Amino acid sequence: MLNINRFTIIIIFLGDSDNLFELPFRIRIFFTVNDTLTYYLVYFYQFPMVYLLICHNAWICLLITIVLHICGQLAIVEYRIRHIKMLPGARDNTNTIFRELVERHMRSIWMAKASDDAFHFVLLLDLVGTTLLLGLMSYVVIIGSSMSESSFGYVYIICVIATVFLLYGYCIVGELLIQESKRVHAAYYECLWYESSITFRKSLMICMTQTQEPLRMTAGKFFVFSLTGFTDVLRSAMGYLSMLRKMTH
Template identity: 40%
Template sequence: MGESIEEAFSETLLVHLVGATSLVCILGFQLLSNYSKGQNADIVTFFVFIFLVFLVLYAHCVVGESLVTESHKVCEAYYDCKWYEMPNNIAKCLILCMARSQKPLGLTAGKFGTFCLSTLTDVVKTAMAYLSVLRSFLAV
């Protein structure tokens, strides 16, 4: 079930990740260019839109982080039960379950990276780096 969820959302989350990074970069550039021209009327609109982009991205990151955390808890729960005192057929099944739980479940972005809270900071860092490069190209 976890693998089918990952397959279903993988491409969509990759597009969302790239889109959110691009949107934050472009909106930041527009905000800086409008502010330098003295047009302060649209600042609230820009901040609301950037906030909504981050809110949706944060929701996906929290869900991905909780999936990874719960997956680690399942692995620990299998190990903490006294599987070594159980009958052989049940112990073998539990050992297989422990082996499968070593690879944590989570939401991935196009099978490149896992959605977690560090992904949110990576999006901000990447968007600001692109914004810096964009400003340096257009300033010349």
């Protein structure tokens, strides 16, 4: 009798195709996975997504680290420019110190522009995807709350929070880069230029001209990541949410 029950359980388990062919990612596909070969093909197709997520997070951390490093270099330049001493009889030494500061500043500018050239297209894709995801997931949360699906809604609320946090990370780092660039520009104006030589003043004027435009982290060379841009993206996402609600009601 016990052997018959075990045999019955095995047959029931084998007849349940959902347990046998469970994919690593729950996505909707346009065909039915009902044999081993199809299951293996779909499984190997989805398997690299794990590494894509890891690579995506890695380059986000790399970009944020580079931008924060640039902000640190700009903060050093700003501090040293404000505290540079114009000693009488030591003009050559002052010019040498100022030349080193300008070289450090130009290196930071080059790093910021090179990073923007390398990452602006990927940031544009992230920006568009983040905006659409915020609108769609917010709509799903509203639908789930109206259907009393609490566990379903909590999952999407966590996804919305994670997406907003990612966008806020981009924008706060971009805001720091802008503010540090403006501080360096203000430091050139506020240093003791009136106690320096004519050569020093001419060099200072060139630096003032070069720093009139603050450094920025952009998406597609047109959207600037800043706190103002963060509110603009949230406003656009809520606009998509309002459009979806009007289309379905």
